[in-house]
Amino acid sequence: MKLSVSITTYNHDKYIAQALESVLVQRTKFDYEMIIGEDGSKDNTRKIVQDYQNRFPDKIRLFLNERKNVIYIDGIPTGSWNLVNNLKHAKGEYIALLDGDDYWTNPYKLQKQVDFLDNHPECAICFHNVTVFHEEGEHEPFNHFSDNRKEIFTLKDLLRGNFIHTSSVMFRRGLFGEFPQWYYKCKMGDWPLHILNAQYGDIGYINQVMAAYRVHSMGVWSPKNQIEMKIDSICAANKIRHVLNHKHKKNLNYTLTQWYKQIMRDIKFLAEKRNFDDASYYSRKCFNKFLNLDEVSNRMLTELFFIGHFPRLTYLVIRKSYRKILSIIC
Numbered sequence: 001m002k003l004s005v006s007i008t009t010y011n012h013d014k015y016i017a018q019a020l021e022s023v024l025v026q027r028t029k030f031d032y033e034m035i036i037g038e039d040g041s042k043d044n045t046r047k048i049v050q051d052y053q054n055r056f057p058d059k060i061r062l063f064l065n066e067r068k069n070v071i072y073i074d075g076i077p078t079g080s081w082n083l084v085n086n087l088k089h090a091k092g093e094y095i096a097l098l099d100g101d102d103y104w105t106n107p108y109k110l111q112k113q114v115d116f117l118d119n120h121p122e123c124a125i126c127f128h129n130v131t132v133f134h135e136e137g138e139h140e141p142f143n144h145f146s147d148n149r150k151e152i153f154t155l156k157d158l159l160r161g162n163f164i165h166t167s168s169v170m171f172r173r174g175l176f177g178e179f180p181q182w183y184y185k186c187k188m189g190d191w192p193l194h195i196l197n198a199q200y201g202d203i204g205y206i207n208q209v210m211a212a213y214r215v216h217s218m219g220v221w222s223p224k225n226q227i228e229m230k231i232d233s234i235c236a237a238n239k240i241r242h243v244l245n246h247k248h249k250k251n252l253n254y255t256l257t258q259w260y261k262q263i264m265r266d267i268k269f270l271a272e273k274r275n276f277d278d279a280s281y282y283s284r285k286c287f288n289k290f291l292n293l294d295e296v297s298n299r300m301l302t303e304l305f306f307i308g309h310f311p312r313l314t315y316l317v318i319r320k321s322y323r324k325i326l327s328i329i330c
Contacts, residue, residue, distance in 0.1 A: 001030075001031060001032070001033055001077055001091040001092045001175070002030035002031060002032060002092055002093055002094065002114060002175060003028075003030065003031075003032040003033075003092040003093065003095070003096060003110060004032065004033050004034075004035055004092030004094070004095050004096070005023055005032060005033065005034045005035065005087040005096045005098060005110075006035050006037070006083070006087060006090060006093055006095055006097050006098070006172070007023070007034060007035065007037070007095070007098045007099075007100060008039070008082045008083050008097075008099060008100060009037070009039065009049065009078055009100025009101075010038070010039040010040070010041050010045065010079065010082070010084060010100070011041045011042060011043050011045060012041070012043075012045050012100035012101045013041070013043040013044040013045045013048055013187070014101075015100060015101040015102075015103075016048050016049060016100045016101075016223070017048055017052075017215065018103045019098055019099075019100050019101070019102060019103045020034070020036075020049070020052050020105075022098075022103040022104040022105070023098065023104065024056070025107050025108075025318055026107055026108075026109065026110045026111070027107045027108055027111065027149070028110050028111045028114070029111065031109075031115065032092065032110065033059065033060075033061060033090075033091060033092065034056075034059055034060045034061070035060075035063070035086045035089055036052075036060060036061070036062045036063065036086075037038070037047050037063045037065060037082040037085055037086040037088060038055070038062065038064050038065060039065050039070065039079060039082045039085070040064075040065055040066055040067040040070070045100070045207055046064065046113070046293070048236060049062055050062065050064075051141075061089065063085060063199070064088065065081070065082055065085065066175040068173070069075045069081045069082075069085075069143075069185055069263050073185065073186075073187050074187075076187065078171055078186075078187055078189070079189060079244070080183065080184050080186070080189050081184075083097075083193075083309065084164065084179050084183075084184075085249060087173075088126070090173055092173060093172070093173060093282070094113075094117055094170050094172060094173060095116060095170065095171055095172075095173050096113065096169070096170040096293060097166050097167065097169050097170075097190075097267050098166070098167050098211075099166050099167060101214050102165075102166070102167040102211060102212060102213050102214055103167070103182065103211065103212055103214075104167065104210060104211045104212075105209065105210055105211055105212055106129035106130070106208065106209075106210035106211075109210040109211070110170075110196035111171040111208070112128075112168070112206060112208070113126050113128070113206065115258075116202070116204055116206060118171065120202075120204050122199045122201055122202055123152070123201050123202045123203065123204040123205070124171055124172055124175055124198060124200045124201030124202065124203070125164070125169060125170070125171040125172075125175075125194060125198060125201070125202075125203045125204065125207070126169075126170050126171075126203070126205070126206060127164045127165070127168040127169045127170070127203065127204075128168045128205065128206040128208050128209070128210045128211070129143055129144055129145045129149075129206075129207060129208060129209045130143070130144050130167060130168050130209060130211040130212065130213045131144075131170070131209050131211070131212045132144055132145055132212075132213045132215065133212060133213070133227070134213065134215045135212060135214055135215065139215075142313070143173065143209055145163075145167060145205075145207075147207065149205055150205065151204065151205050152202050152203070152232055153202065153203040153205060153209075153319045154198070154201060154202055154203065155195065155198040155203075155248060156248070157249045158195055158198050158203065158253050159190075159195070159244075160250060160251070160255050161191075161233065161253045161255060162188075162190060162191035162194065162233075164190070164194055164203070164295045165211065165213050166190050167192070167211040167212075167213060168210070168211050171192075171194075171197045172197070172200075172201070173198050174197070174201040175199075176196045176197065176199070176200065176310060177199075178307060179196075180196075180243065182239040182240070182242075182243075183196075184238075185239060186232075186235070186236040186239060187232045187235070187236070188232055188233070188236055191233070191236060192239075192240055194238055194300055195240055210277075227263055227266050227267065227282045227286075228282075230259045230262060230263050230266075231263070231282075231285065231286060231289060234256060234259055234260070234263075234289070234290075235289065237255065237256055238256075238260075238293065239308075240252065241253075253295065254290045254297065256295060257295070258289075260295075260296065260300060263282075263286060264300060264303065264304075266280055266282075267279055267283055267304070267307060268307070270282070271307055271311055271314055276311040276312055277311075278308055279311045279316050280307065280308050280309070280311040281301075283289070283304045283305075283307040283308035283311070284304075284308035284309070286304050287294075287301060287305055287308055288305070288312055
């Protein structure tokens, strides 16, 4: 088996048929399998994927998961178990990923990526451009990357933040063996997975739009604001850090420093706009998450504490003598 296509889905009855059809129309010179992990949806997703499996029994392997297997982090369900279960059952030399609410737009996508990996043995991963579109139509669709992206990326680039859309990635199976336990403690599954793979080769980029990423209210990441995503990324980065060598730890530490600064700017912006409830909520959340991290300065913790507990007072301080008062407190 040359390729396994891993499709994870949960409550995607409006989208899953389009995702599956975009895989079935792929034109390839090799055989590939479709592995569908259905995570106990509350809508008609399970019925739809069962129908497709009945229609294409030689092509589709279906795993009907139970909600008891779902891994919760901070009370929030994740898709980590579903994804890992799919990958453990994959037989292909390569693996391509697709979320059940996205779809592919080029029938030669799989052939192009397999050809790339076959011709670039130094690469562990390859990915391509995608179109990002808002289902409600509040924003115009746009391509995720401009046309001047380089062809080869490295782990150093990836440690600055995830730039690989799930629906665009293909990688070599079995590069790192078993998933480490810390992986199951990350809310996100894609970025840590790419980092695990990128330790064994470069990351190739194909400058073609071959997938569509759907932004909608039920998406895993779409409704989250930038602060939530940075918090989750920081938590994942702190779990990843201990498996990296000294050189890559320094690169990740630099990224963490930038994320901390961005979070503080975002929280202060909320306070300045008199959105005190959100400013207080995220300040308290960050304070609790970052309290025991050595690289977080006392100044930042103090700012988070005051905005978290006294947002209106801090708003006045920001406007008048914010830096002077904080310098005395710190």
